[in-house]
């Protein structure tokens with residue numbers, strides 16, 4: 083039985099069917115990438131996984147536990163294990179970077195402020211933001227905000243990390259850093275699901291690639307052989323400027339690369 | 340025209356200056372109570388769609404479209420009807436509180452509407468409950484965004500508290516009137532009083548600016 | 559429902575008319591004063607410097623004094639100088655003095671929202687002063703001036719209640735008179751508040767409408 087098994091998710095916005103019987107599987111420690119054209123439902127799918135999106139129907143098994151995603155109580159269950167980084171970051175503008183990171187650990191998990199701050203500073207340092215702890219989010223660049231948002235999500239110590247275009251505002255160098263970070267986290271057993279338009283990141287990082295189109299899962303590619311197995315995915319990635327040549331994370335590159 | 344003679348006024352200056360404290364006390368009490376009520380009203384408006392929201396809105400509409408003086412009169416004359424004997428001071432504070440709540444609820448409501456929608460979702464995914472979300476995220480954000488408007492309303496309330504004198508309260512204006520009627524130098528005493536109000540207001544402007552800068556540094 | 563007598567109703571209606579007269583009179587005076595003050599503040603002629611400073615000081619100070627104190631000052635000042643004017647005239651004058659300061663702030667702020675380049679563009683077209691204001695600066699400042707100005711005037715209607723303190727029988731004073739005559743206070747104040755609402759609310763709606771209308775453009 084896979085660690086995560088999502089089946090038959092349907093979402094409606096009014097009369098529009100934004101997601102139609104969508105589903106995928108993932109093992110623990112997998113990095114899953116959602117790709118697809120704009121408006122295909124990637125963000126919506128991610129939101130359903132953390133209970134932000136009212137769902138018409140859908141099932142999710144996590145670690146052998148079944149969640150009926152259409153049930154009102156599902157949102158809390160989904161949120162207990164997951165954290166999300168939003169496309170627009172959503173950093174609280176009236177708090178310092180450090181407080182953004184420590185808010186949930188101290189207020190929700192009731193950890194001591196000192197300990198939370200210690201962990202937060204270590205995390206910021208790892209993301210190259212050691213000097214930004216006491217700064218307001220407004221004074222950060224787009225890429226810095228994005229990494230702070232990632233750090234804030236990690237402070238929740240989630241089993242499942244969801245990222246909506248986590249590298250869209252980063253320069254190639256930073257993309258590589260974030261890629262290395264995600265790979266490390268996955269190796270420690272965190273399951274990561276990301277939406278990405280950066281095909282280099284997708285091809286170098288992903289264990290699975292889920293191609294969405296018009297609210298449906300068009301194809302799922304597994305492992306590194308996806309291109310051969312799944313011509314749809316290969317075609318999409320080619321037309322969206324992606325090939326493995328711009329391998330940003332590097333860590334998975336073939337020797338002959 | 341006889342000349343102005345300020346000496347009798349200066350003889351009573353300590354008494355007059357004491358009135359500044361009463362003025363600040365009235366405005367501060369009414370502002371604090373009014374703000375608490377306003378928080379409740381604004382949340383009521385923000386959380387609900389139907390009758391509750393309309394009720395909260397109607398409260399603001401009703402009280403911002405009628406004079407504070409008449410509202411205080413209504414409190415002053417009507418509370419005894421239901422068996423509550425309250426002092427003029429308390430009547431004024433109650434009247435000003437009800438009035439302030441209406442304006443402050445509008446201000447806070449506008450601030451809460453400015454909170455980026457994604458904040459609500461972030462709070463949810465961080466695991467904050469509703470109370471924590473309001474206390475830690477929504478209200479602090481709205482309060483900061485609306486700080487100039489809130490500070491401005493406090494200044495308006497300092498000026499508005501002069502109405503207390505009409506009910507016999509010994510605030511700055513009330514004491515000025517007293518001095519005026521014992522020394523027969525009412526024009527002089529009112530000129531000095533106007534100056535004191537202006538000084539107080541300038542000082543408050545400075546205090547608020549300082550407060551705001553500290554607030555921004557203390558993140 | 560207790561019946562108000564014919565006399566009571568007449569008193570209330572007269573008082574309401576008085577409230578409207580105070581608001582209108584004060585508003586018109588305020589607008590005239592505000593235009594003069596703003597012209598002073600914006601004037602760039604060299605000899606005008608002291609007047610400009612005075613105008614700024616006036617605007618900054620008078621807004622920090624309670625209306626009732628200003629009212630007393632004007633009232634006792636005219637009394638002391640032996641000027642024989644009615645209490646209503648004193649009240650209108652005082653309202654005008656304060657409204658001029660507030661409206662000047664709004665007007666001045668509105669003009670400042672028009673980019674300097676606009677005025678300069680008009681200048682290099684050799685437009686005369688009146689035409690620069692009539693066709694270029696005025697219309698563009700409108701949107702930043704009219705809604706808050708109407709909003710301010712609505713606020714001020716309610717402050718006219720304080721005119722009762724120098725003996726003007728306006729709406730709130732009528733309420734006190736009727737209560738003292740022994741009419742039930744709850745009903746009297748309900749009626750008084752409703753009448754104020756009837757004056758103020760339509761104008762509040764107007765100011766909101768203006769705000770929306772102008773925001774669209």
Ligand SMILES: Nc1ncnc2c1ncn2[C@@H]1O[C@H](COP(=O)(O)OP(=O)(O)OP(=O)(O)O)[C@@H](O)[C@H]1O
Nearest residue numbers: 095096098100118119120121122123124125126127
């Ligand atoms: N709140 C909403 N109300 C109505 N329709 C919505 C809403 N949210 C999303 N949709 C619709 O659902 C579809 C999928 O949207 P979604 O944001 O999931 O796309 P996406 O794949 O993330 O696109 P992008 O790559 O541009 O971010 C779109 O057609 C969108 O119009």
Ligand SMILES: [Mg+2]
Nearest residue numbers: 124125126169
């Ligand atoms: Mg999206």
